[in-house]
Amino acid sequence: MKIVKGDDIIVLSGKYRGERAKVESALPGRDMVILDSLNIAKRATKQQGATMQAGIIDKFMPLHVSNVALWCSGHKGPAKVGYEIKDDVKIRVCRKCGEAL
Numbered sequence: 001m002k003i004v005k006g007d008d009i010i011v012l013s014g015k016y017r018g019e020r021a022k023v024e025s026a027l028p029g030r031d032m033v034i035l036d037s038l039n040i041a042k043r044a045t046k047q048q049g050a051t052m053q054a055g056i057i058d059k060f061m062p063l064h065v066s067n068v069a070l071w072c073s074g075h076k077g078p079a080k081v082g083y084e085i086k087d088d089v090k091i092r093v094c095r096k097c098g099e100a101l
Contacts, residue, residue, distance in 0.1 A: 001028040001065055002081040002092065007101075008071045010078050011038065011063070020071060024060065032062035039063055074099035 003009065007023045021035040039061045047054035069078035074097040082095045092101040 001026060001031060003033055003065055003068065003070060008073075009033070009035070009068045010071050011035075011068055012078065013067045014063070015039075016063075027062060030062070031065045033065055033068060034060050034062050035068075036060075070094075070101055072097060072099060072101065 003023060003026060005023050005026050009021060009023060011017055011019050011021070016038045019038055021038050024034045024036045026033050040058050041061050043057050043059040045052065045054055045057055070081060070092075071077075072079035072094040074094055077096075079094040079096065079101060081101065082093050083090055084093050085091075093099065094101055
């Protein structure tokens with residue numbers, strides 16, 4: 001998976017198409033990402049002991065990685081990711097403009 005925690009992304013399809021957000025966490029085993037301010041669901045919870053409050057809470061739901069793309073600040077658009085090796089370090093680059101992501 002080419003998207004990691006902390007990346008700036010743009011949503012390509014679905015309800016939030018065109019929105020930009022940061023990746024809160026990446027789930028590579030499921031090919032999904034959780035975004036910091038998008039795809040929030042309301043969830044009803046029961047009281048569990050004295051630690052957890054009962055009521056309606058906001059839950060961040062994952063989006064499939066195929067529905068998002070990295071944001072390239074070089075050409076101000078979605079980026080396809082390529083890799084280059086510079087000084088024995090593998091870095092991600094935008095295939096369109098060549099800028100390091």
